[in-house]
Amino acid sequence: MKTIMFVFLLSVIMVSGAEKASVSPPAPKEQVDIFKGLKRGDRVKIILNNGNAFAGEIKVILKTKIEIDVTYDDPALSGTISFQKRDIKQIEVLSALEPAEKKSVTEQKKKAIKSITSTSSSSEPEETEPPTETISEAEKEERELLSLLDKFPPGEVWSKKRLEEIKDANPLSRTAEEKEFLDVYEKWLKAQELVARKNRRELLTKFPPGADWNEDKFKDLSTRFVRLGVSLSKDEQEFVDKYSDWLKARVELEEEERKKKEQEAKEKETKETPPSPTPPSEAHPVRDTEK
Numbered sequence: 001m002k003t004i005m006f007v008f009l010l011s012v013i014m015v016s017g018a019e020k021a022s023v024s025p026p027a028p029k030e031q032v033d034i035f036k037g038l039k040r041g042d043r044v045k046i047i048l049n050n051g052n053a054f055a056g057e058i059k060v061i062l063k064t065k066i067e068i069d070v071t072y073d074d075p076a077l078s079g080t081i082s083f084q085k086r087d088i089k090q091i092e093v094l095s096a097l098e099p100a101e102k103k104s105v106t107e108q109k110k111k112a113i114k115s116i117t118s119t120s121s122s123s124e125p126e127e128t129e130p131p132t133e134t135i136s137e138a139e140k141e142e143r144e145l146l147s148l149l150d151k152f153p154p155g156e157v158w159s160k161k162r163l164e165e166i167k168d169a170n171p172l173s174r175t176a177e178e179k180e181f182l183d184v185y186e187k188w189l190k191a192q193e194l195v196a197r198k199n200r201r202e203l204l205t206k207f208p209p210g211a212d213w214n215e216d217k218f219k220d221l222s223t224r225f226v227r228l229g230v231s232l233s234k235d236e237q238e239f240v241d242k243y244s245d246w247l248k249a250r251v252e253l254e255e256e257e258r259k260k261k262e263q264e265a266k267e268k269e270t271k272e273t274p275p276s277p278t279p280p281s282e283a284h285p286v287r288d289t290e291k
Contacts, residue, residue: 011080034091035091038058038061038093039061040059040060040061042057043055043058043073043093044057044065044094045090045092048088048089048172049088050087053069054081054083055099056081057072065085066083068080068081071105072102075108075109083172087173101170129186144187145191145194146191148187149191152184154192163182166181197249197252199245201253204253207235207246222254
């Protein structure tokens with residue numbers, strides 16, 4: 001009896017193990033193509049990975065890209081917008097707009113534009129208090145440029161490479177800060193040149209061109225240091241290290257002085273040149289006394 005019971009239990013265990021061994025692993029989940037079933041002319045709602053959503057009619061649909069016309073679905077935008085598949089989280093198919101609905105949207109946009117135009121033209125400028133500090137336009141522009149360097153300090157974060165990365169990215173995924181950097185990039189470069197110019201001008205103050213600091217002095221110091229191995233003083237070493245900037249600053253200063261003299265000569269010539277005399281016929285009209 002015990003033998004029969006042992007055989008029975010052994011057979012149950014073997015059958016259970018065979019069942020477990022025959023279970024196959026689950027098949028990998030197929031990746032869903034979010035563009036599947038869509039066609040040109042469909043009205044859809046596209047939800048991006050960053051949460052932004054746009055609705056419109058499909059104009060172009062490719063393997064990795066889709067373009068929709070948002071003219072009749074967005075209260076402010078008009079035209080088409082393109083999206084890369086990798087930036088899209090979800091696409092919902094919407095019912096098509098009737099011609100009457102499209103006409104209504106067009107009229108509403110026209111009214112909105114007309115309202116904005118009339119409001120801006122009729123509004124009076126607000127009264128502002130006079131500035132406490134009087135500065136010239138040039139100084140004001142300079143301050144605005146330098147403020148860009150405070151907001152976008154040059155380095156790894158803000159650079160030409162970052163500019164190219166922002167340009168390559170989807171415009172709709174740009175942050176407000178990136179958009180501003182893109183807009184002010186040329187001024188940002190101008191601000192850096194302004195700072196470099198100021199630094200160069202300080203070299204002229206420290207090493208004024210003349211008998212003590214000139215091209216011959218640079219050659220003499222370079223020869224002493226390189227060929228003869230003579231140690232230079234701190235100021236001499238700085239002059240040698242920054243000679244190219246010093247020379248550029250001197251050229252810039254000479255050019256500014258030349259333009260200033262030309263302007264002064266032109267103004268002096270204008271003041272000294274007397275006005276053309278008025279013809280006698282115009283100054284004293286001749287009257288016909290014979291009758």
